[in-house]
Amino acid sequence: MDLNFRIPGPTPLPPMVLSAMQRPMISHRGSQFKEFYLETLRLAREAHRTEHPVLLWPASGSAGWEASVVNLFAPGDPVLATVCGEFGQRYAEVARIFGLDVRMLEAPWGQAVTPDLLRAALEANPEVKGVFITHNETATAVTNPVAELAAVVRAHGALVLVDAVSGAGALPLEVDAWGLDFVMSGSQKAWMCPPGLMIAAIGPRAMDAVKGSGFPRFYWDFERMLQQSEQGFTPTTPALSTLYGFHAALTIMIDEGMDAVWDRHRRLGEAARRTLTEGGVELFADPAYASNTVTGFLTPEGVSTKAFNARLKEEFGVVAAGGQGPFKETMVRIGHMGWTTIGETEAAAAAAVAVAHELGSAEA
Ligand SMILES: Cc1ncc(COP(=O)(O)O)c(C=O)c1O
Missing domain, CATH: 3.90.1150.10 (Aspartate Aminotransferase, domain 1)
Incomplete structure (x- = not known):
């Protein structure tokens, strides 16, 4: 059955994704890869509604939490984690592990984080440098009003960091129009691919923040990844089969609109x-x-x-x-x-x- x-x-995987993933390996340092990768990144930007970089790492979605913390902050930096379920909690926990000063705004499970709650939390914590938002809290089946929340954060001046693991590719998400600085997701949800890619849209304010960050990093370094990606390459071996699938899935989605x-x-x-x-x-x-x-x-x-x-x-x-x-x-x-x-x-x-x-x- x-x-x-x-x-x-x-x-579930579309047949087009499954068959794309059966393609043979190619050299990830050759021109065929370069053309394919630049096209994949272009489609990914289109799907995120951004003209700024979308970068891909072989990883699961959780890597996005760590990558954002080590690139955008320094130990002791105050941030505000908005939490309405398990995944919001985990983002806060990762920031705590790295020594950020994590302030919490918690809504009951089953409820969303509202702009009014956020405004009040930012008034009480004016020094925060970044606000973590869960686009879609998978644990409670709640979608937060990201556009409105981002507007509140932008008025305050902090960075807007969004965990869109179970929202990107399915729910409205306008990275540039909503002023989102960092949006991460994983290939295995609405992107219709197997697990294996962490996908991060990174806006110009976030790229500026990288210069002032205070953590050592190698694998998650945004600048290194961006510099290679702009040339159509990756700093380490790419997850080729998952990328083939991602390209096929993006093609289906962009065709549909x-x-x-x-x-x-x-x-x-x-x-x-x-x-x-x-x-x-x-x-x-x-x-x-x-x-x-x-x-x-x-x-x-x-x-x-x-x-x-x-x-x-x-x-x-x-x-x-x-x-x-x-x-x-x-x-x-x-x-x-x-x-x-x-x-x-x-x-x-x-x-x-x-x-x-x-x-x-x-x-x-
Ligand atoms: C909202 C949200 N964030 C983060 C994650 C973690 O992603 P991963 O399991 O790919 O590391 C999940 C996984 O279900 C999720 O739903």
């Missing part, structure tokens, strides 16, 4: 939420900030995530994810980003409704 693979990343891609995800999110709520399943996230790439709900009283997801898979062939942090054992998350259809998304949500009724009434 083909499984309806619905975890919020890695996501980013506005159309974002609108398709809006419809996917609405389909998931409609099917669940009409079936009587209450959603975890505040509806005003519900994510269009992932939807989460709590299991019926007394039913573990493990039992719920096992039933979903055995009975309906749906592979869903569990929760994280305090909701590890009680939340179920269904991903609907990248190479997926409304039909697959609705089928997964309908299966979740059936399992919720079956296990919920069994427990009653």
Whole structure:
């Protein structure tokens, strides 16, 4: 049986991506690579709506947290981490590990970070040099209002750093128009590729900040990577197969048009939420900030995530994810980003409704 693979990343791969990845290796120091790489970076800039560099590292998304800290700050620098779930917390933790002075703005899990909360936090912490924002908090299925939050940060003068791992390539994201200084993501989510690439859009204010940074660095050094990338090359061996896939995925997305891609995800999110709520399943996230790439709900009283997801898979062939942090054992998350259809998304949500009724009434 083909499984309806619905975890919020890695996501299903389009046939074009799979076949592109079967291409043979080429010399990463030759002209064929140069032409291919410059074209890939151009497409990546287009998908991010930026004219500034987008740089790629062989790595998973988490590398983006560390890369931003070691390039843009110095030990002891004050930063503000906005947190509404597990991934925001991890960004803050990485900054703490490197010795930044991390101030926290926390919203309850299921809620978004709002511009008013952020304005107040910046008034209380006027000295912060950077603000961390999670575009889409995958752990709670919440999308933060990044454009509005970025405007508040810009008015204050700090750098805007965005973790867009489960948002980029699916949810509206205008790097230049919104004034975002650093935006990072990973290839395995809405970019429809296997894990393996950390993708970072880096604006001019961030490139300036690199000059004043105070950490030693080698692999994550923005200037080194930028200098090579501008020539169509990489400072270390590139993840060639994943790059072939990324080029194919970007081609599909740019052909469709980013506005159309974002609108398709809006419809996917609405389909998931409609099917669940009409079936009587209450959603975890505040509806005003519900994510269009992932939807989460709590299991019926007394039913573990493990039992719920096992039933979903055995009975309906749906592979869903569990929760994280305090909701590890009680939340179920269904991903609907990248190479997926409304039909697959609705089928997964309908299966979740059936399992919720079956296990919920069994427990009653
Ligand atoms: C919002 C967010 N940030 C960061 C990460 C970490 O990315 P990775 O697992 O690729 O290191 C994830 C992974 O799910 C995520 O959803």
